[in-house]
Amino acid sequence: MSIDLKQFAALQKASKASFFDQQKLMKQVMAGKTVLCKTCNQPLKLYTPAQDQLTGIRCAKKCTDIALDFA
Numbered sequence: 001m002s003i004d005l006k007q008f009a010a011l012q013k014a015s016k017a018s019f020f021d022q023q024k025l026m027k028q029v030m031a032g033k034t035v036l037c038k039t040c041n042q043p044l045k046l047y048t049p050a051q052d053q054l055t056g057i058r059c060a061k062k063c064t065d066i067a068l069d070f071a
Contacts, residue, residue: 026066029057039063 003011025044028035035044037059044057049070058065 022066026057026068037061037064 025035029044029046036042037044040059040061040063042059042061044059044064046057047055049055054067055070056066056068
């Protein structure tokens with residue numbers, strides 16, 4: 001199975017866009033802005049090591065769950 005250059009370019013473009021969308025979402029949540037989960041429309045919340053063992057950004061239903069490492 002091989003992938004042609006157009007398919008690879010499209011995949012690369014979609015991956016890059018997804019990365020920057022997620023980066024933007026994380027910056028907004030960390031800045032204290034209200035950002036809603038795209039699936040359940042509940043607010044996303046930042047969980048730090050002081051609050052929870054599972055650090056990251058997630059909604060109450062955990063349909064959005066972005067794991068973060070804190071140094």
